[in-house]
Each structure stands twice: as structure tokens, then as C-alpha cells.
């Protein structure tokens with residue numbers, strides 16, 4: 001048995017950050033990762049980075065046929081992730097007191113982990129263990145789906161050598177929308193079937209409609225309220241049977257992507273032997289300090305059931321670092337205004353409350369919004385040829401504080417971070433409106449959008465004064 005100060009199970013964002021921090025403090029750290037293809041975790045290998053690289057290629061097509069352009073995008077993306085994987089390994093491997101161990105970990109008890117790699121078995125002990133095993137794609141139990149040779153997860157689709165002529169996507173969430181947008185641009189005929197009544201249920205209706213129109217314009221078909229009942233392989237493809245609007249339909253496709261959520265990866269971890277409880281949805285149960293039900297065992301990232309974003313896993317690592325080296329005060333309760341971006345083209349980014357949420361809370365709401373194409377003071381949209389979308393701010397009309405913002409626009413993945421900072425600092429909408437911004441930039445749109453005459457909210461009982 002080899003002893004460490006800290007064992008991290010899973011090379012994800014939170015775990016690798018923590019391992020590096022503790023290693024640099026001279027602590028003996030074991031980083032256990034089940035696959036050499038996953039050094040650096042989901043984000044750089046099969047998640048954020050490859051998908052956004054493919055989005056970029058889809059938006060900026062080079063020469064050649066659609067199949068050739070797609071193939072080049074996949075090849076370039078593989079090269080990028082290979083480079084990042086190597087760098088991620090080196091980042092930990094070059095710290096003297098950190099050991100990267102490639103194998104699958106399972107708890108023997110709360111302080112001992114067994115690592116298996118083929119016939120090799122190692123036992124490791126530590127006072128502190130951090131679970132950072134991420135999440136895996138959920139494949140719903142639809143008859144025939146799991147057995148289909150045409151079933152893809154996001155991990156498969158990133159690495160697909162050929163361009164599907166017809167791509168069916170189950171699920172219109174983050175993964176579904178991003179792949180729909182990029183594959184439509186790669187020239188696949190894309191159909192998204194979602195169980196919900198509309199895509200992007202988290203967004204205001206006007207925003208979801210604008211996003212849907214953009215995606216439809218790119219060639220994506222949507223089937224909302226689709227209850228998929230069966231999937232079966234047919235010659236040269238797959239047939240999907242679904243019920244929608246009280247009728248039964250079939251859809252033929254070359255491949256089918258399951259984009260129906262991601263389940264915390266706890267299978268085979270032996271959590272019960274360590275006294276680590278899980279929630280009814282299968283996540284590792286944690287408190288606001290990310291402590292599990294077992295003393296000195298923490299869980300960070302997707303596996304703890306929090307929002308599934310890389311930057312949340314990173315923030316989780318800050319909380320555990322504070323537990324291990326600081327005053328132990330930082331917690332998930334400190335998180336205010338967490339933004340997100342769906343990387344369709346253009347990107348859809350949001351922070352804070354939607355109009356609907358603000359009205360439902362009984363807040364005195366005023367809404368200012370403008371279509372990107374109508375923002376005269378934002379020539380950047382015209383320069384780069386991306387004038388689709390809208391910018392919308394929900395403002396408290398009494399305090400002038402920004403309650404929320406939705407930006408469906410070029411550069412919105414950058415702009416939303418500025419709005420988030422403004423909200424965290426209590427910057428008012430007028431201050432954001434009257435600030436000096438560089439030109440030509442996308443940020444300068446705020447000068448104009450926030451000067452727009454407020455409109456009545458779409459909700460009854462909360463009409464603007």
C-alpha cells in the first residue's frame with residue numbers, strides 16, 4: 001500500500017486544479033485517471049474544447065466538399081485535443097510530489113482506494129480523498145436505442161470520420177442544440193426531437209423563438225413534444241418511431257445522437273464501502289462545502305450533481321482548497337449570478353433572471369431589448385457578417401439594478417462575463433449604458449441597447465409605469 005496526503009479520483013477540471021495546488025504546496029498527491037485518453041478530463045478531450053473547435057470550423061468553412069470540410073474539422077480537432085491532453089498530463093507530472101496513476105479506482109474504505117489497470121492492481125491510502133469522476137451520457141431506455149449500431153453519444157460524434165447525411169438528435173438541450181447547429185452548418189439534414197413542449201425551456205419564449213428561428217434558418221428541423229417509442233436499424237440507417245400531437249410518426253436517419261442529459265459517474269466506485277451517500281438522482285451527496293457523508297471525502301464537478309459546467313468544477317476546487325488549506329469558509333452559497341453560454345451560431349448567453357422569472361417573483365420589471373441587426377452602434381456585427389439575434393436586459397425599474405440579461409449575438413460568450421461582473425458589483429443599468437467601450441466592439445452595443453425605450457413586460461399584472 002502506498003500512502004499519500006491526497007488522492008484525487010478523476011482528472012477533471014476541479015481535480016487537476018486541486019492536485020496541482022496541493023502538489024505545489026509539497027503535499028503528496030495521487031491523481032487516478034481511468035484512461036490515458038482522458039488526461040485533462042471531459043472538457044478538453046470530449047466536451048467543451050472539441051465541440052467549440054468544431055463549431056468554429058463549421059462557422060468558417062474552408063475549401064472542399066462538405067464531407068472534406070467536416071473531415072478536416074474532425075482531424076484538426078483531434079490534433080488540438082491531443083496537444084492539450086499532453087500538456088495537461090505534463091502540468092501534473094512535472095510536479096515532484098504529484099503521481100499520475102492510470103487505472104480505474106474503487107473505494108475499499110473511506111481512506112483506501114484500489115486502482116485496477118488490466119492485471120495490475122495497486123492499493124493507495126490517504127487521509128483525504130476527492131471524487132472528481134464527472135458524468136456520462138444518459139441513454140434513455142427507449143426500445144431498440146441502446147442496441148442500435150447507429151446510436152452515437154456526443155463522444156462518438158466528435159470523432160466521427162464521415163459526415164452523416166441525415167442526423168437525428170434526441171434532446172434539444174445544450175448538447176442537442178450545439179450539435180444541431182454545427183452539423184446543419186456542415187450540411188447534414190438535422191432533426192431534433194425533444195420530449196419538452198419547446199426547446200430551451202429555461203429561456204423566455206421570445207428568446208427561445210428567436211433562437212429556434214435562427215436554427216431553422218440554418219436548416220434544423222424541430223419536433224417538440226416528441227415521445228420516442230422505438231428505434232430500429234434498417235438498411236443504411238435507423239428508423240425512429242415517435243408520438244407527437246396525438247399521432248405516431250417515423251423518421252429515418254443515418255445516425256441518432258442521444259443528447260438527453262449526463263448522469264453522475266459513480267458506477268463501480270464502491271461508494272457504499274466508504275460511507276459516501278448518493279442522492280435520488282445518483283449524484284454524490286455533498287453539503288455547501290462539498291463534503292460528502294464520509295469525513296475527509298469530498299466530491300467536485302459534475303459528479304456532485306451541481307450545474308454541469310467546467311467553471312463550476314473549477315470553483316468547486318476553490319471551495320475544497322479552502323477546506324484543506326484555508327479557513328474553510330468558501331462555499332457554494334457564495335455563488336452569485338452564474339452565467340452560461342450555448343454555443344449555437346451565434347452564441348446564446350444568459351445570466352440572472354429571465355423576464356418570466358423576474359415577473360413571477362413580483363419584482364418591478366422593465367425590459368429593454370433590441371435586435372442585433374437594428375443596433376446601429378455595433379458595427380462589429382456587420383463587419384463579421386453576423387447580425388442575427390437579440391440583446392435583452394431585465395432591469396429593476398426602482399433600483400436600476402440589472403436582474404438578468406440574455407444575449408443571442410456574436411461574441412455573447414465574452415459579453416456575458418462583463419454583464420455578470422456588473423451584476424456582482426451592483427453596477428446599475430445606467431452605469432453600464434454610459435460606460436466608455438472600445439470601438440468597433442460588441443460591448444459598445446450596451447450604450448445603445450440600454451438606452452432603448454423600455455417595453456411593457458409580456459406578462460399580465462406587471463405593466464411598466
Ligand SMILES: Cc1cc2nc3c(=O)[nH]c(=O)nc-3n(C[C@H](O)[C@H](O)[C@H](O)COP(=O)(O)OP(=O)(O)OC[C@H]3O[C@@H](n4cnc5c(N)ncnc54)[C@H](O)[C@@H]3O)c2cc1C
Nearest residue numbers: 010012013034041042047048105133134301302308309310
Ligand atoms: C459535448 C459536451 C460539451 C460541453 N461543453 C461545455 C462548454 O462549452 N462549457 C462548459 O463549461 N461545460 C461544457 N460541458 C460540460 C463540461 O465538460 C463538464 O461540466 C466538465 O468537464 C466536468 O468536469 P469534472 O471536473 O466534473 O470531471 P470530468 O472532466 O468529467 O473528469 C472526470 C474524469 O474522471 C475519470 N473517471 C471516472 N470514473 C473513474 C474511476 N472510477 N477511476 C478513475 N477515473 C475515473 C474520467 O475518465 C474523467 O476523465 C460540455 C460537456 C459535453 C459532454
Ligand SMILES: NC(=O)c1ccc[n+]([C@@H]2O[C@H](COP(=O)([O-])OP(=O)(O)OC[C@H]3O[C@@H](n4cnc5c(N)ncnc54)[C@H](O)[C@@H]3O)[C@@H](O)[C@H]2O)c1
Nearest residue numbers: 140171172173174175176194195196259260261262308341
Ligand atoms: N455550452 C455548455 O456550457 C455546455 C455544452 C454541452 C453540455 N453542457 C453540459 O452538459 C449537460 C448535459 O447536456 P445535455 O444537452 O445532454 O442535457 P440537457 O439536460 O441540457 O438537455 C437534455 C434534453 O433532452 C430532452 N430529453 C430527455 N429525455 C428525452 C427523450 N427520451 N426524448 C427526447 N428528448 C429527451 C430534455 O427535454 C432536454 O431538453 C448540460 O446540462 C450542461 O450542463 C454544457
